[in-house]
Amino acid sequence: MRAFVPILVVVAGLIGLWYFAMLPMNAHQAVLDAERAGAVVSPETAAERRDMSGWSLVTRNFGVVSQGVWAQDRPRLPAPHQVAIELWETTVEKKITSKRSLVFHGWITLSATLVGFAIGTVMGVLLAVGIVYNRAMDLSVMPWAIASQTIPILAIAPMIIVVLNSVGLQGLIPKAIISAYLSFFPVVVGMVKGLRSPDPMQLDLLRTYAASGSQGFWKLRLPASMPYLFASLKIGIAASLVGAIVGELPTGAVRGLGARMLAGSYYGQTVQIWSALFAAAICAAVLVGIVGLIQRVTLKRMGLT
C-alpha cells in the first residue's frame, strides 16, 4: 500500500502539469471564441494574435483564457477529463461491434500484436538457438539482426505492406509481420544470453553424464534461459504493439488504434487521437502486466524467485 502514495503523487503531478499546459496551448482558440462571443480581447484581431506565443496571450487575456481552454471541441491539447470521457464513451457506452468503439479498434490492433508477438518470439528463439549452436550463424546473424533494428520502422513499414499486398496478403498478416519485425530482436538478444548462461562447470557436469546435445538443450540451456527470455518478452510485447500501430498508419487502414489516430489527425480530432493513444498505452501496460504475471508464476514454479 505504501507504494501507492508516491505513485499517486507522481500521477497527480503529471495531471496537474497537463492541465497547466492547456492554458498556453489552447489560448489562441479560447481568445478567438471569446472574441466571437463579443468579449473584449487583446490584441483585438486574429491576425495580430497569430504569431504571438501562447503565454503572452494567457497573460494579456487571463480571464477569458482561464475559462475558455477546458472544454473546446478541437483543442490543441485536450483536457485529461475530455480524454477520459471520450475513452468511457467509446469503450463502455458503445457496442463493441460499432465502428466508433475503441474496444473494436483495440481488438483489431491487439490481434495483430499478438500474432506478431508470437511470430517474433518463435523467430527470436529459433535464431538464438541457431546462434548458440551454429558457428556460422553465430558470426553472421547478429550483425543483420542489429542492422534490421537501425532501420526506422516508419520507413520500412509501408514497403512491407506494399510488397505483401502485391502477393495478396492484406489485413492482419502484414501488420503482424511488422510487429514481429520489432519484437524478435529483444528475444534474440535475451535468449542468446540466456542459452549461454550455464557456466562451464554445469556443461562439464553434463559431459560427465555423456549427455547428448539435445539433452543439454532441454535440461540445462533452455531452463537456464527462462529468466532472460521473460525479460525480453516484456520488451518484445510492447514493441509488438508499436509495430502493429505503425503498420496501420501507412495503409490508410480504417480499423485499428493506428487508424483512429490517423483519422483523428486528418479531422483535427485531438480528443480522438489522445484517447486512441491512451487506449494503446493501456493495452501495452496490460500486455506487459500479463507477461509479468506469467513470468512470476513460471519462475516461482521453477523455484527461481
Next chain:
Amino acid sequence: MAPLIDEVPGQARDVVVRASKLDLTFQTNDGPVHALKGVDLDIHAGDFVSFIGPSGCGKTTFLRCVAALETPTGGSLTVNGMTPDEARRARAYGYVFQAAGLYPWRTIARNIALPLEIMGYSKADQKDRIERVLSLVDLEGFGGKFPWQLSGGMQQRASIARALAFDADILLMDEPFGALDEIVRDRLNEELLKLWDRTGKTIGFVTHSIPEAVYLSTKIVVMSPRPGRITDVIDSTLPKERPLEIRDSPEFIEIAHRVREGLRAGHVED
C-alpha cells in the same frame, strides 16, 4: 583390454585407473604450460586416493583427464581398461565439483534424477535410487526442497548423492568441501568415509588440506607445480575404521609430516 591385475601379493585388486608417462601441455599466449609431466600412477579398485599440492600442480587437471574433460598430450591413461573417453561414455564415474552446481530450478530429488533421466532409468527406478542416495548422504525428507533452501554443506551432500545415483564404481571429487567451513567439513569427511565403506567405490579426491587428505585416504599423491608432477605417493597405514580423534594419533601426525615434507620438497625445486 582386460582389467590389469596388480602384482602386490595378498592385494590382488583390479587396476581402475592407470596412468603412465602422462603429459598435458596447454598452449597459451605466454608459451606452453606443462600442467602434467611424466605422471605415473595406478589406482586400484576400492582405493581412496587423495591428490594434494599447491595451486597449479595439476591435481585437478589429472582428475579431469581421468574424467575425459581434458585430453592428455602424451603418455597413456586407461580407466577401467578403456580410454577415458570410452569410460566417460560408458558412464564409469560420478564427478563432484567444487561448487555443488545444483540446478536452481530443480528440487533436490529432481536434481538427483538429472543423471538418471539422461541415462534413461525408468521412473520407478529413479524414485528408488533417489530415496536410497538421499538416505546415504543423510538428506531424507529434503527431496522436495529447492537448492536455495539448503545450506552449503547440504547442497554439497546433495551433489554427492547426484554422483552416486547411477551405478558408477568410480567417484571423482574435485575439492568438494573446499568452500565449506571447517566444522561442516569435518562432519562431511566423516560421512564420506562411511559412505565409501558402505559403497566400496573407488574415490579420487582433490584437496588443499593435509589433514583432510591424511584422514580420508588409503593413498596420498603429493604433487608439485611447474611442471605438474608427482613428488611422493604415500600408502596410508591408518586402519580403515577412522574416528575423527585418529587425527591426534602419532601415526596420523607422522603421515601428515611426510605429506608436508613432500610438499616442501616440491617447492624447493622452484
